[in-house]
Amino acid sequence: MEPVIRVENLVKRYASRELGRRAAAFTAVDSVSFSILPGSTLALVGESGSGKSSVALCLACLEPVTSGQIWFDGRDVAALSERESRAVRPKLQIVFQDPATSLNPRWTVGEIVAEPLLVKGRVANRERRERAAQGLERVGLGAEYLERRPAELSGGQRQRVAIARALILEPKLLILDEVLSALDCSIQGQIANLLVELQRALGLAYLFITHDLRMAAHLADEIAVMSRGKIVEQGAVETILRGARCAETQNLLGASLVDRETEAVRER
Amino acid sequence: MRDLCVAYGRRGGGVWRALSGVSLGVDAGEILAVLGESGSGKSTLAAALLRLLPANGRITGGEILLEGADVVRMDAVGLRRVRGSGVSIVFQEPSLALHPTIRVGEQIGEVLRAHGMRSKRERGERVREILAKVFTGDVERIFSSYPHELSGGQQQRVLIAQAIACEPALVVADEPTASLDSTTQREILALFRSLRDALGIAFIFITHNPALLAGFADRVLVLYAGKVAEVGPTREVLFSPRHPYTQALLKCVPQVEYASAGRRKLPLPVVAGAPPSLAVLSQGCVFEPRCEERMEMCPAREPAAAMVGADHEVSCLKFSA
Numbered sequence: 001m002e003p004v005i006r007v008e009n010l011v012k013r014y015a016s017r018e019l020g021r022r023a024a025a026f027t028a029v030d031s032v033s034f035s036i037l038p039g040s041t042l043a044l045v046g047e048s049g050s051g052k053s054s055v056a057l058c059l060a061c062l063e064p065v066t067s068g069q070i071w072f073d074g075r076d077v078a079a080l081s082e083r084e085s086r087a088v089r090p091k092l093q094i095v096f097q098d099p100a101t102s103l104n105p106r107w108t109v110g111e112i113v114a115e116p117l118l119v120k121g122r123v124a125n126r127e128r129r130e131r132a133a134q135g136l137e138r139v140g141l142g143a144e145y146l147e148r149r150p151a152e153l154s155g156g157q158r159q160r161v162a163i164a165r166a167l168i169l170e171p172k173l174l175i176l177d178e179v180l181s182a183l184d185c186s187i188q189g190q191i192a193n194l195l196v197e198l199q200r201a202l203g204l205a206y207l208f209i210t211h212d213l214r215m216a217a218h219l220a221d222e223i224a225v226m227s228r229g230k231i232v233e234q235g236a237v238e239t240i241l242r243g244a245r246c247a248e249t250q251n252l253l254g255a256s257l258v259d260r261e262t263e264a265v266r267e268r
Numbered sequence: 269m270r271d272l273c274v275a276y277g278r279r280g281g282g283v284w285r286a287l288s289g290v291s292l293g294v295d296a297g298e299i300l301a302v303l304g305e306s307g308s309g310k311s312t313l314a315a316a317l318l319r320l321l322p323a324n325g326r327i328t329g330g331e332i333l334l335e336g337a338d339v340v341r342m343d344a345v346g347l348r349r350v351r352g353s354g355v356s357i358v359f360q361e362p363s364l365a366l367h368p369t370i371r372v373g374e375q376i377g378e379v380l381r382a383h384g385m386r387s388k389r390e391r392g393e394r395v396r397e398i399l400a401k402v403f404t405g406d407v408e409r410i411f412s413s414y415p416h417e418l419s420g421g422q423q424q425r426v427l428i429a430q431a432i433a434c435e436p437a438l439v440v441a442d443e444p445t446a447s448l449d450s451t452t453q454r455e456i457l458a459l460f461r462s463l464r465d466a467l468g469i470a471f472i473f474i475t476h477n478p479a480l481l482a483g484f485a486d487r488v489l490v491l492y493a494g495k496v497a498e499v500g501p502t503r504e505v506l507f508s509p510r511h512p513y514t515q516a517l518l519k520c521v522p523q524v525e526y527a528s529a530g531r532r533k534l535p536l537p538v539v540a541g542a543p544p545s546l547a548v549l550s551q552g553c554v555f556e557p558r559c560e561e562r563m564e565m566c567p568a569r570e571p572a573a574a575m576v577g578a579d580h581e582v583s584c585l586k587f588s589a
Binding site for chain 2: 047048154155184185186187188189190192193196211214215217218219237
């Protein structure tokens with residue numbers, strides 16, 4: 001099967017802005033390569049500062065790439081101009097961590113979800129509304145939410161709205177940047193289940209970015225562990241969990257060891 | 269804390285009962301974890317302990333006894349004395365809790381000055397002593413740093429240094445590790461334990477993440493909709509929870525083993541529904557609408573705390589009926 005996206009030797013450097021000194025570049029992403037198959041999930045796992053969010057921004061055409069290629073839809077997205085990338089972006093959507101800040105508080109849920117349709121071109125008012133309602137339905141919120149505003153929603157409901165907005169242009173790939181981290185445990189499970197359901201129904205590919213190795217293990221087909229801008233370990237979930245070779249992976253796993261104990265006691 | 273009730277006035281009238289009759293006790297040198305989801309009242313509990321509630325929040329009943337003195341009835345002078353030296357707080361977001369343009373050493377010194385230490389030199393020495401307790405290594409560099417020059421974990425250590433500066437009996441930590449990554453989280457938890465061991469400080473550790481608590485807290489209190497659902501020794505609450513809410517909550521956390529056992533991408537167990545509105549006074553058990561083990565009497569009768577083991581209390585009619 002042809003991958004949905006293939007990233008080759010992606011490099012992202014940020015110029016540092018220190019006064020009076022020559023700007024030294026900071027390499028946030030250092031020759032990262034991976035690909036994702038349709039309908040499957042790659043989890044990009046790492047601690048804060050490891051460069052995983054920079055990868056997300058480069059893929060979503062929100063940050064220019066320093067070097068390397070991002071093959072998507074038969075084109076190298078990294079080489080496209082701003083204007084050209086507009087044709088690609090609808091197929092490649094991003095959902096951010098905190099729905100409290102990624103949704104406009106003054107807009108209604110219906111306006112938020114339908115906005116991508118406006119950007120894309122002429123879509124009649126009535127159709128926009130209908131498609132927004134369908135979109136909400138798909139994420140488990142009814143049409144009665146159309147007129148609500150983000151402040152009236154719970155964290156989990158807001159994240160559902162953000163997902164509905166990302167899905168309205170029928171993308172092939174969703175970049176999920178820590179979408180569960182800001183939610184409560186009981187709500188994380190609900191959203192995780194929704195993501196699995198949507199993937200099955202729509203054949204979506206996910207790039208699931210997280211520092212939570214347990215969630216990554218649950219949702220992903222493949223895991224890539226990032227540290228200091230590089231992918232230090234990559235493979236099928238089972239392989240990574242069985243024999244974590246790198247110190248970084250073991251560290252991330254360490255956070256789940258207490259749970260292993262929990263489970264052992266529970267089963268006794 | 270005995271039968272504490274806190275309510276917030278709402279715009280357009282009515283009240284939001286954030287805490288209803290919460291009782292808890294913390295021994296000297298004990299770590300009590302308060303586990304709750306958003307809206308459970310856990311941050312209200314932290315704020316109420318120091319009488320730091322926002323203007324529309326009011327303690328409507330109960331008492332908070334800190335080493336024998338009732339914080340609820342204390343006047344402004346008494347509060348100033350007790351905050352910092354009796355009980356202090358560590359907030360969630362260290363980058364917001366620190367002043368961006370004042371050096372870290374001076375910010376910690378402020379606490380000492382507020383509690384009467386006049387001499388600048390004396391303060392400087394004391395701050396370095398305190399920093400040495402929470403940092404290994406270059407205390408001098410930290411002392412003269414600005415917050416933005418420090419990492420999140422280091423900033424959190426500075427806040428902890430502020431909190432312990434006047435050697436309080438109790439430190440309340442409101443989600444102190446939520447914004448940190450897992451390695452740093454564990455370092456901060458280890459620091460809390462070492463401070464407890466070295467200085468005998470008691471901690472109330474507020475969190476929404478049960479995964480942090482095993483091997484860390486002495487006891488766990490589970491808060492739901494402003495009420496105590498369950499409280500007991502950490503091992504018992506985490507490994508053999510009795511309250512249906514605690515059981516459901518702990519099942520929500522995916523286990524690493526799920527993946528290897530071929531349960532990957534299968535639906536995770538969830539707590540169906542959403543927490544109740546705290547604007548409406550409920551007659552019965554607050555968890556009843558979401559509870560899978562509800563009984564006929566649950567909507568009508570409020571459960572009282574029942575002992576289910578040594579030091580292990582559960583507020584559920586399954587046990588108290």
